[in-house]
Amino acid sequence: MNTTATALKLKQFGINNPSITLADGAVLEILDVVRIVPAKRLVCQGLWCGQLVYAKLFFGQGAAKYLARDKQGIELLLYADIATPPILFAGLSSDSQQHVLILQAITSAKNAEVCWNELALDASARIQLAKKLVLEVAAHHHAGLIQTDLYLKNFLLQTAEPADEQNAKIFTLDGDGIRRLPRLFASGKQKHNLATLFSKMDALDDHSIPELYRLYCERLGKHSSPRDEVEIWQLTQQVRRQVASGYADKKVFRTCTDVKVVKSFRSFIAVASAFNAEDFAVPALDSALLDQNANFKNGNTCTVAKAKLARADVVIKRYNIKNFWHGLSRALRTTRAAKSWANAYRLMISGILTPEPIALIEERWGCFRRRAYFVSAYVEAPDALQYFSQTERLHDKKAVAQNLAALFYKMYLLKIAHGDCKATNIKIVDGAPMLIDLDSMQAYSMHRLAASWFKLQHIKDLKRLMKNWADDAEMQALLKEAFVQKYGAHGLSEQDNILIRAKIA
Numbered sequence: 001m002n003t004t005a006t007a008l009k010l011k012q013f014g015i016n017n018p019s020i021t022l023a024d025g026a027v028l029e030i031l032d033v034v035r036i037v038p039a040k041r042l043v044c045q046g047l048w049c050g051q052l053v054y055a056k057l058f059f060g061q062g063a064a065k066y067l068a069r070d071k072q073g074i075e076l077l078l079y080a081d082i083a084t085p086p087i088l089f090a091g092l093s094s095d096s097q098q099h100v101l102i103l104q105a106i107t108s109a110k111n112a113e114v115c116w117n118e119l120a121l122d123a124s125a126r127i128q129l130a131k132k133l134v135l136e137v138a139a140h141h142h143a144g145l146i147q148t149d150l151y152l153k154n155f156l157l158q159t160a161e162p163a164d165e166q167n168a169k170i171f172t173l174d175g176d177g178i179r180r181l182p183r184l185f186a187s188g189k190q191k192h193n194l195a196t197l198f199s200k201m202d203a204l205d206d207h208s209i210p211e212l213y214r215l216y217c218e219r220l221g222k223h224s225s226p227r228d229e230v231e232i233w234q235l236t237q238q239v240r241r242q243v244a245s246g247y248a249d250k251k252v253f254r255t256c257t258d259v260k261v262v263k264s265f266r267s268f269i270a271v272a273s274a275f276n277a278e279d280f281a282v283p284a285l286d287s288a289l290l291d292q293n294a295n296f297k298n299g300n301t302c303t304v305a306k307a308k309l310a311r312a313d314v315v316i317k318r319y320n321i322k323n324f325w326h327g328l329s330r331a332l333r334t335t336r337a338a339k340s341w342a343n344a345y346r347l348m349i350s351g352i353l354t355p356e357p358i359a360l361i362e363e364r365w366g367c368f369r370r371r372a373y374f375v376s377a378y379v380e381a382p383d384a385l386q387y388f389s390q391t392e393r394l395h396d397k398k399a400v401a402q403n404l405a406a407l408f409y410k411m412y413l414l415k416i417a418h419g420d421c422k423a424t425n426i427k428i429v430d431g432a433p434m435l436i437d438l439d440s441m442q443a444y445s446m447h448r449l450a451a452s453w454f455k456l457q458h459i460k461d462l463k464r465l466m467k468n469w470a471d472d473a474e475m476q477a478l479l480k481e482a483f484v485q486k487y488g489a490h491g492l493s494e495q496d497n498i499l500i501r502a503k504i505a
């Protein structure tokens with residue numbers, strides 16, 4: 001626990017003392033800030049009447065309404081006999097400045113998102129966890145309830161033994177998102193809610209959706225048909241794309257939990273919430289790009305350099321304006337820096353490794369865009385070409401080749417095309433591939449025409465990847481074996497001929 005960081009977070013809401021006296025005279029001592037919803041809500045870990053608790057502090061004009069809604073959701077869960085942390089206090093602080101909801105802390109527990117990430121290398125264990133979550137959602141629906149803000153972190157797994165998720169007890173969190181199922185179109189609401197849960201899983205596990213849907217139907221006493229299973233799979237893809245687009249193309253371009261945005265007539269600045277906009281002033285960025293020793297690239301269209309800003313090692317990429325006509329052609333278009341910013345967050349929410357996006361800075365004149373900067377975390381790791389040339393153990397090469405094939409298969413499932421699959425744009429971090437240089441990356445919709453065009457782009461990505469080792473027969477063989485194994489696992493190579501068209505199979 002960082003007491004200084006906690007104090008700074010509390011000051012954002014005008015709280016200068018971590019000890020808050022409640023209307024009944026009890027004291028809530030804030031130990032840590034778990035989550036911030038700017039200007040609206042703080043979620044804290046604290047001590048109340050000698051016991052460890054979690055507290056939600058509501059602010060602003062709608063504070064009373066949001067507390068009441070959260071409280072009502074928890075009461076609905078408790079009435080339905082669905083496990084959720086019980087309410088210990090609901091009311092005002094003694095000075096009436098905060099509306100406070102205090103919940104019992106569940107010990108020996110982790111949220112489902114943490115558990116899922118810990119099982120990243122164990123597909124079988126992930127499916128077992130998914131089954132438990134499906135049964136929990138089915139219990140909600142059976143009780144006539146629906147979680148409208150369905151994220152894995154809103155489920156808590158309590159285990160008697162460490163790493164024993166299979167026998168864990170599940171608690172549903174966040175009463176604010178709990179609603180009664182409407183009588184009209186209830187079946188459609190249930191399917192969409194279940195598809196939302198499936199969309200939080202790794203796309204590589206989507207082949208398990210029919211099995212999980214059958215389990216859900218069995219719990220509710222419903223019949224599952226192959227047509228229904230296809231429908232829920234398609235709905236999962238639709239929900240996943242909508243969520244990713246809503247986050248990467250919209251949310252991170254405005255102030256939210258993850259990002260702070262500062263706009264003016266002359267500039268647009270978006271920074272990760274852990275940083276300040278002042279740390280990325282244009283003169284400081286330009287000065288760093290002038291350092292020839294740290295310069296990676298100095299071309300007409302872009303300049304790239306490593307630098308240290310805000311006590312962090314970063315990579316700055318400036319997209320230059322070559323001349324008047326080039327500037328005119330780019331003035332009203334989305335900048336390549338903005339595309340990199342959005343795509344970095346798109347990859348992160350999709351569970352694909354990429355350096356952390358730190359800042360987006362655009363020079364503007366009203367609605368006209370000029371130069372733009374994309375700042376990301378610097379990652380010290382070899383690129384794919386360096387890794388394979390430096391690695392001697394065949395076992396390690398095979399493992400990384402498998403990971404590369406899994407990455408591209410996942411991008412196939414998510415309908416994401418990178419657009420420039422040079423080996424230098426893929427770093428190998430602890431055996432896992434990490435994508436960089438995202439300004440040409442594009443996500444495609446599920447519409448038939450877009451899907452057909454995407455396949456052409458994916459084949460182009462595969463061909464460009466293999467071209468990196470055109471003169472290396474050993475690597476060509478290793479990669480082809482890995483791709484055939486991964487893409488062929490579910491009959492994809494026979495159905496779509498992707499690998500055949502890419503001259504891999």
